Amino acid sequence: MEVYFTIIVFIFGTLLGSFYNVVGYRLPKGLSLIKPGSFCPKCNHSLKWYELIPVLSFMIQRGKCRECKCKISWFYPTIEFTTGILFMISYLIFGFSVEFFIACVIVTFFVIVIVSDTNYLVIPDEVTIFLSALVIIVKFAFFGVKVGIESVLSGVFLFVVMYLIMLLGNKLFKKESLGGGDIKLMFFVGTILSPINGMFQIFLSSFFALPISMYVYLKNKNRIIPFGPFMLLALLVIYLLQLDVATMLFRF
Numbered sequence: 001m002e003v004y005f006t007i008i009v010f011i012f013g014t015l016l017g018s019f020y021n022v023v024g025y026r027l028p029k030g031l032s033l034i035k036p037g038s039f040c041p042k043c044n045h046s047l048k049w050y051e052l053i054p055v056l057s058f059m060i061q062r063g064k065c066r067e068c069k070c071k072i073s074w075f076y077p078t079i080e081f082t083t084g085i086l087f088m089i090s091y092l093i094f095g096f097s098v099e100f101f102i103a104c105v106i107v108t109f110f111v112i113v114i115v116s117d118t119n120y121l122v123i124p125d126e127v128t129i130f131l132s133a134l135v136i137i138v139k140f141a142f143f144g145v146k147v148g149i150e151s152v153l154s155g156v157f158l159f160v161v162m163y164l165i166m167l168l169g170n171k172l173f174k175k176e177s178l179g180g181g182d183i184k185l186m187f188f189v190g191t192i193l194s195p196i197n198g199m200f201q202i203f204l205s206s207f208f209a210l211p212i213s214m215y216v217y218l219k220n221k222n223r224i225i226p227f228g229p230f231m232l233l234a235l236l237v238i239y240l241l242q243l244d245v246a247t248m249l250f251r252f
């Protein structure tokens with residue numbers, strides 16, 4: 001039974017991942033998420049249901065459009081597969097629970113931001129607002145008013161901290177160090193993590209981003225690295241491993 005649910009969660013994740021591709025590509029351009037349906041960007045032929053099966057269609061068609069045989073980016077199936085795997089890991093850790101739901105919300109944000117931030121250097125406000133509101137509502141509904149209010153306050157606190165880091169960064173580097181999207185994203189982080197764990201998340205984000213930024217900087221000095229995906233990766237790692245600064249400090 002357990003295996004059965006795990007597979008269903010994986011498939012459900014890949015289907016949502018396919019939708020998150022659409023959200024990440026279209027929302028920053030102000031395009032509708034529903035119309036038109038998916039089509040080949042080269043020959044414009046609209047995709048049938050059997051060309052839209054996550055991961056599988058790509059493999060069966062060997063990464064090519066059925067109509068014009070042009071190459072389809074491996075980015076799409078990778079996003080679908082990643083969403084499925086991360087949903088599955090969340091389920092294996094938390095089972096069907098509120099924590100599982102929140103983990104899926106983080107995965108959702110992570111995947112959409114990988115698409116939108118790497119392609120357009122944008123984190124759509126609509127997504128930040130919608131997902132933050134979702135977490136806050138869930139906290140109020142399942143953990144009570146006190147926890148609900150705490151999550152909003154933590155969000156505001158971390159938003160301010162990130163804003164101050166940006167001011168400091170702009171002074172030090174004499175150019176824009178963090179985007180507005182990153183600062184708003186920090187509010188979302190706060191709705192999930194406590195202020196102190198949120199500070200740890202900022203540290204961990206930089207820790208993840210540093211080696212990759214250095215590598216890209218050495219290859220191309222003008223390339224800008226989006227920070228959003230690293231912030232959400234750090235949040236996801238902390239949430240899934242249930243890391244807590246207070247307990248970690250206590251241990252040493």
Ligand SMILES: [Zn+2]
Nearest residue numbers: 040043065068
């Ligand atoms: Zn085509």
